[in-house]
Structure formats: C-alpha cells, structure tokens
Amino acid sequence: MSSLQFDIAHLLAGSLVLASFMMLYQDRLYALLNVYALHAGVLALSVAWQAYVQHAPHLYVTALIALVFKAIIIPVALHRIIRRLGIHREIENVIGVGLTMMAGIGLVALAMVVMLRVTSGADALAREDLAFALSVVLLGLLIMVTRRNAVSQVVGFMSLENGLVLAATGAKGMPLVVEISVAFSVLIAFIVIGIFLFRIRERFDSVDVQALDRFRGERR
Amino acid sequence: MTIDALEAILLIPAFSAALLAILPGYPLTAKLNVVAALATFLTSLLLFVIEPTSGQYLLLDDLNKVFIVLTTFVGFTASVFSASYIHHEIEIGRLTPAFLRFYHAMYQVLMFAMNLALIANNIGLMWVAVEMATLTTVLMVGIYRTHEALEAAWKYFILGSVGIALALFGTILVYMAARPVVGEGMDGMVWTVLVKHAAQFDPALLNVAFVFLLLGYGTKVGLAPLHAWLPDAHAEGPTPISAVLSGLLLNVALYALLRFKLMLAVNPAAITPGPLMVTMGLISVIFAALMLYRRRDIKRMFAYSSIEHMGIIVFAFGMGGPLANFAGLLHMTMHSLTKSAIFFAVGHIAQVKSTQKIADIGGLTVTNPALGWSLMLGVIAIVGLPPLGIFMSEFLVVSSTFARAPWLTVILVLGIIIALGGLFLRIGPVMFGEPKGNTAPAEASYVPMFTHLGLVLMAGIYLPPVLVNSFQNVAKLLG
Numbered sequence: 140m141s142s143l144q145f146d147i148a149h150l151l152a153g154s155l156v157l158a159s160f161m162m163l164y165q166d167r168l169y170a171l172l173n174v175y176a177l178h179a180g181v182l183a184l185s186v187a188w189q190a191y192v193q194h195a196p197h198l199y200v201t202a203l204i205a206l207v208f209k210a211i212i213i214p215v216a217l218h219r220i221i222r223r224l225g226i227h228r229e230i231e232n233v234i235g236v237g238l239t240m241m242a243g244i245g246l247v248a249l250a251m252v253v254m255l256r257v258t259s260g261a262d263a264l265a266r267e268d269l270a271f272a273l274s275v276v277l278l279g280l281l282i283m284v285t286r287r288n289a290v291s292q293v294v295g296f297m298s299l300e301n302g303l304v305l306a307a308t309g310a311k312g313m314p315l316v317v318e319i320s321v322a323f324s325v326l327i328a329f330i331v332i333g334i335f336l337f338r339i340r341e342r343f344d345s346v347d348v349q350a351l352d353r354f355r356g357e358r359r
Numbered sequence: 360m361t362i363d364a365l366e367a368i369l370l371i372p373a374f375s376a377a378l379l380a381i382l383p384g385y386p387l388t389a390k391l392n393v394v395a396a397l398a399t400f401l402t403s404l405l406l407f408v409i410e411p412t413s414g415q416y417l418l419l420d421d422l423n424k425v426f427i428v429l430t431t432f433v434g435f436t437a438s439v440f441s442a443s444y445i446h447h448e449i450e451i452g453r454l455t456p457a458f459l460r461f462y463h464a465m466y467q468v469l470m471f472a473m474n475l476a477l478i479a480n481n482i483g484l485m486w487v488a489v490e491m492a493t494l495t496t497v498l499m500v501g502i503y504r505t506h507e508a509l510e511a512a513w514k515y516f517i518l519g520s521v522g523i524a525l526a527l528f529g530t531i532l533v534y535m536a537a538r539p540v541v542g543e544g545m546d547g548m549v550w551t552v553l554v555k556h557a558a559q560f561d562p563a564l565l566n567v568a569f570v571f572l573l574l575g576y577g578t579k580v581g582l583a584p585l586h587a588w589l590p591d592a593h594a595e596g597p598t599p600i601s602a603v604l605s606g607l608l609l610n611v612a613l614y615a616l617l618r619f620k621l622m623l624a625v626n627p628a629a630i631t632p633g634p635l636m637v638t639m640g641l642i643s644v645i646f647a648a649l650m651l652y653r654r655r656d657i658k659r660m661f662a663y664s665s666i667e668h669m670g671i672i673v674f675a676f677g678m679g680g681p682l683a684n685f686a687g688l689l690h691m692t693m694h695s696l697t698k699s700a701i702f703f704a705v706g707h708i709a710q711v712k713s714t715q716k717i718a719d720i721g722g723l724t725v726t727n728p729a730l731g732w733s734l735m736l737g738v739i740a741i742v743g744l745p746p747l748g749i750f751m752s753e754f755l756v757v758s759s760t761f762a763r764a765p766w767l768t769v770i771l772v773l774g775i776i777i778a779l780g781g782l783f784l785r786i787g788p789v790m791f792g793e794p795k796g797n798t799a800p801a802e803a804s805y806v807p808m809f810t811h812l813g814l815v816l817m818a819g820i821y822l823p824p825v826l827v828n829s830f831q832n833v834a835k836l837l838g
Contacts, residue, residue, distance in 0.1 A: 257563035260539060269535065276528060280521065292517060299524055306531045312543025313534050315483035319527065322487050326520065329494060333501075333516065 268309025275302030526575025598706030643670030
C-alpha cells in the first residue's frame with residue numbers, strides 16, 4: 140500500500156473521530172442531526188476509499204448504504220419527526236460540555252493505548268482503523284450516557300454503529316460486512332420507526348428520558 | 360438427509376412466520392402457531408440420529424443439539440400456553456386480532472432467530488441471529504403499548520442494541536486475530552476453523568475481543584451489572600414472551616459466550632475466561648438475591664430470580680471441568696423448564712386477578728388451588744429444595760466446585776439461601792394469605808405447566824442414562 144493511500148484512509152478515519160467530538164457539544168437537536176449526517180457522509184467516504192484500496196467492490200454497497208440511508212434518509216426522517224412531534228430543541232446534558240469533552244479525550248486516549256498495543260502484529264492501516272473505530276464506539280457510548288433526550292440517544296447509538304462499520308471495513312477481507320451493515324440499517328430503521336410509532340411524546344409526555352424515570356420499573 | 364433436518368428447523372419457523380403474517384383468522388393462527396412449534400420440536404429430535412456436520416454456515420455438534428432440543432421444546436409448550444393466554448387477552452380486549460397476527464408471526468421469527476443462532480457455524484451469522492432475536496422480542500415486549508410496556512421496550516432496545524454492538528466489535532476483533540493465520544475471507548469467521556487454529560492467534564487481541572464479547576453477549580444473558588433491561592422486559596411483555604425470554608433467549612446468549620470461551624481455551628497464551636465469568640456470575644447471584652426482597656410485581660420478582668439462576672449457570676461454566684460443566688448444563692435445563700412453568704402459572708394468575716401486584720394477590724391455594732399449587736411447586740423447585748431437579752443441579756454445582764474454590768462456593772451458597780428467603784417471604788402471602796381479588800375459577804391450560812414440573816420432578820429423582828451420557832459428552836467438549 141502506498142503511503143498516499145494510507146494517509147487518505149487515516150485522514151478519513153480521523154475525521155470520523157472529529158465528527159464524533161463535534162456531536163458531543165451540540166446543544167440543539169437539529170444541529171446534532173446535521174453533524175450526524177456529516178458523520179455518516181465521512182463514513183461513506185472512508186468505506187468507499189477502503190473499497191478502492193482493498194479492491195473489494197462489495198464494500199461500495201456498504202458505502203452506498205451509509206451515504207443514502209444514514210446520511211440522507213435517517214436525518215431527514217428524524218428532522219420531520221422532531222418537527223411533527225414538536226419536541227423542544229434544547230438538549231439537556233447530564234454533565235457540562237467541558238467535562239464531556241475531557242471525558243471524550245480520555246476515552247480516545249484509552250482506545251489508542253488499548254488497540255495499538257494489542258494489534259502490534261497487524262498491518263498499520265488495520266491498526267489505526269481499529270483504534271479510530273474503538274474511539275468512535277466509545278464516544279458514541281459517551282453521547283448516549285450524557286444525553287437525557289431519547290432522540291439524541293438514538294443519534295449517539297447510530298454514531299456508535301458507524302464506528303463498528305469502520306472497524307468491519309478496516310479489517311481486510313472480512314466477510315459478511317455488507318450483510319452486517321444491512322442488519323444494522325434494519326435495526327436503526329426499527330428504532331426510528333419505533334420513535335414515531337410509539338409516539339414517545341404522546342405516551343411519555345416528553346422525549347426527555349428523565350421524565351420516564353417516574354416509572355421506576357416498579358408499580359407502587 | 361443430514362442437512363435436511365438441520366435446515367428444516369430453520370425452514371419450518373421461517374415458513375410459518377410468513378404464513379402467519381398473511382393469515383387473518385385468530386383462532387386458526389393460534390393453532391397453527393402451536394402446530395409449527397410442535398413440528399420444529401419433532402424435527403429437532405431427528406438431530407439426534409444424524410451425524411454431526413459442519414459447513415461454512417451451519418454446524419451440528421453435541422453442544423448445540425442439547426440447546427436446540429431444549430429451545431424447541433420450551434418453544435412448543437410456550438406456544439400451547441400462549442394459545443390459551445391470548446384467548447383471554449382477546450376477550451378482555453387487551454390485544455386486537457391485528458396485533459395478534461403480528462404477535463404470531465413474530466413468535467415464529469423469534470424461534471427462527473434462536474435456532475439460527477444455535478446452529479450457526481459462523482460468528483457473523485450468529486451475531487445477526489442474536490440481533491434478530493433481540494429485535495423481535497423488543498417488538499413483542501412493547502405490544503401492549505401501555506406507558507410501562509413502551510418504556511420497558513425502549514430500555515430493552517437501547518441496552519440490547521449497545522450490547523450487540525459491543526459483541527460485534529468483539530466479533531470483528533476475533534476476525535482480525537484470525538486473519539494472519541487462516542487468511543482472508545470466510546474462513547476467518549467459521550467457528551470450527553477458528554477453533555482449529557486458535558492456538559496460533561495473537562493472544563492479546565483475543566483477550567480484548569473476549570472482553571467485548573463478554574460485555575456484549577453478557578448483556579443479553581442478563582449478568583449484573585448489565586441486567587437493567589431484563590426485569591422490565593419480563594414484567595411488561597405478554598407472559599408467554601417472559602417465559603421464552605427467561606427460558607430460552609438468555610440461554611442462547613450464553614451459548615454464544617460458551618462458543619467463544621471454547622475458542623479461547625485452545626490458546627494457551629490467552630486469558631482464561633473462567634475467572635471473569637465466575638466473578639460476573641457471583642455478582643449476579645448475590646445482587647439478584649438481595650433484590651428479591653423488595654419486589655412488588657410478581658413477574659418482575661421472577662425476572663430477578665432468572666438473573667440469579669443465570670449467575671449460577673455462568674459460575675458453573677466459568678469454573679469449568681467436566682463435572683461443573685455437567686452441573687451447569689443440567690442447571691440450565693432445569694431452570695429453563697421450571698422458570699417457564701412458573702411464568703405459565705403466573706400468566707394465568709395475573710389474568711384471573713387482573714393484576715401483577717403481589718400485594719393484591721392473596722390466598723391462591725384457596726381460590727385457585729390448581730394454579731396456586733402449581734406455582735408453589737414451581738417456587739419450591741426454583742429455590743432449590745429437594746427432591747426437585749434444581750436441587751440436584753445446584754447440589755452438583757456446589758459439590759463440584761467446593762474442593763477447588765471453597766470461598767467462592769460459600770458466597771454462591773449464601774446467595775442461593777438469600778434468594779430462597781426472599782422468594783418464600785414474598786410468595787407466602789400470595790399462596791396462603793387472605794384471599795384477595797377476583798376468585799373466579801381460571802380457564803387455564805395446565806398441560807404445559809404440569810409437563811414441565813413433571814419433568815423437573817422426574818429429573819430430581821431419576822436422570823435417564825441417555826440424558827446423562829449426552830450431557831457428559833457436552834461437558835467434556837466444554838473442557
């Protein structure tokens with residue numbers, strides 16, 4: 140692999156981590172969705188580049204799914220749902236932005252330390268990709284735990300899933316990647332349909348998950 | 360012939376799911392659901408006469424035979440119970456025929472997904488199957504569309520999704536570890552190939568992979584502290600689904616974990632998964648046992664009891680060795696049978712009394728003797744009193760591990776005793792207290808309940824040598 144190819148792959152995977160960081164400090168739902176669309180777009184580019192570098196045409200399908208489904212359809216659908224449900228646009232963070240960013244940096248450092256150490260045998264591209272992918276996964280988890288809003292938790296989950304797709308495409312020659320990304324898309328579609336069909340707002344009065352805690356899982 | 364029976368246990372549920380999704384008539388679909396589940400169960404029995412095989416996607420060996428037969432059997436009895444359960448739900452208008460169509464189709468999809476997870480020889484395929492099973496159960500938990508049901512489904516959804524996401528990361532890492540040795544492509548995900556070559560895999564990568572897999576599939580097993588979805592999902596969904604969740608789905612996730620444990624065992628330089636599993640198992644047992652004391656909802660209480668028993672099973676498998684594995688396997692079977700019987704009884708009781716609150720149910724042995732005494736028998740079995748099957752399996756777990764790790768076993772026994780106290784304390788008034796609530800006789804289907812309890816009783820007194828042999832083979836395989 141030429142160093143240019145490696146550099147571009149590196150750049151794209153790094154951008155994905157950066158986009159995850161951008162999601163961490165968004166405090167409006169629409170803005171969060173836009174950053175998520177960017178996140179998915181970067182993923183599509185990254186996967187397409189891997190498809191080109193690895194001469195693996197089936198990965199173009201995954202890239203296409205990422206572009207059409209995740210970067211366009213899902214954000215648009217969520218936009219409409221948010222508008223129709225009339226959810227107020229402020230996102231309540233459990234902890235402050237500064238602290239969240241610090242935690243994010245800590246998680247990325249952790250991902251680097253763990254992954255680079257254990258993959259010393261693998262080739263450079265796979266190593267870096269895996270380290271970035273784990274960072275994206277951990278940042279996705281962080282987004283999920285620092286948000287109280289159900290929609291932004293879903294967005295956090297979707298960014299986590301983008302990290303998994305990055306890892307799967309980075310693992311050279313991994314079979315079933317397309318199938319797995321399709322399975323994940325089905326899962327996400329279910330979540331989004333679920334938000335709409337279950338009419339979380341109507342049922343729960345608010346999409347703020349904290350309001351759900353009234354029901355502590357125990358009938359009194 | 361060989362592949363036929365193996366494929367049939369996938370094709371029957373898949374075909375029935377499609378059929379049930381199309382057919383509108385309600386009483387017919389409930390019967391068809393039972394017939395399909397019975398056909399799957401009978402086909403699974405054929406697996407015992409055919410030779411073990413392994414292909415790129417499917418695998419049949421002694422380990423999954425036991426799981427498949429158990430899954431299809433409980434799937435069948437739960438479908439019988441389900442038919443009478445939903446009859447009542449339709450009458451009181453909690454479910455409409457449209458939802459029922461969806462429910463039956465999902466039931467078969469769930470059976471398909473669980474069977475697929477059990478016979479998959481491909482770790483990617485196994486992951487997809489577990490994901491599919493999660494999705495279908497999420498939809499079924501939320502089927503009543505009440506505030507509580509939707510919240511339970513949502514919680515299950517989010518936690519389950521995170522769990523399976525972590526499991527996928529672990530799966531990818533396993534592939535990464537395998538790639539330098541077995542080469543690129545499909546072989547790197549075929550379990551039989553992986554096990555053959557696991558000794559040469561990079562141990563560091565395998566270790567990290569296992570941690571992710573343990574967290575991921577462990578969430579689905581319901582191990583503390585990853586169990587938060589489990590009580591809600593059990594309490595708010597339709598009771599047949601609670602029975603299937605507790606009796607089967609937890610086992611399927613455990614099965615996935617065992618497959619990876621086997622793979623790690625081949626590599627001498629990798630961590631031994633045992634201590635991790637033992638620790639999580641013990642935490643689950645103690646935690647769930649303590650939680651039993653403050654339960655107000657009867658289904659939720661038995662959900663915590665499931666966490667406790669999964670803890671015991673994981674503890675046994677974590678300790679390893681032929682005897683502890685045998686005990687773990689027996690305990691898993693006994694728990695599946697007993698817990699689903701309990702849920703069958705609880706389902707009818709909650710319908711008769713139209714409540715799940717423990718405080719509002721009383722004097723069952725007087726008002727509904729058959730249901731009350733079956734539940735009592737189930738509780739006596741589940742807390743591990745002789746002469747029922749769980750006593751025997753718990754005794755085996757304790758006796759096979761005591762010599763090796765006396766202190767750990769003492770903690771385990773303590774947990775079991777705490778759980779016994781909690782369950783009896785809560786169930787006492789329900790059984791023998793002042794009669795409360797509706798005292799109308801129940802229209803219940805007793806056959807599934809009595810069959811399960813009968814089997815558990817029989818296993819406590821006499822284990823057929825065929826069963827012992829096959830369990831011993833599996834225990835040896837598990838190392």
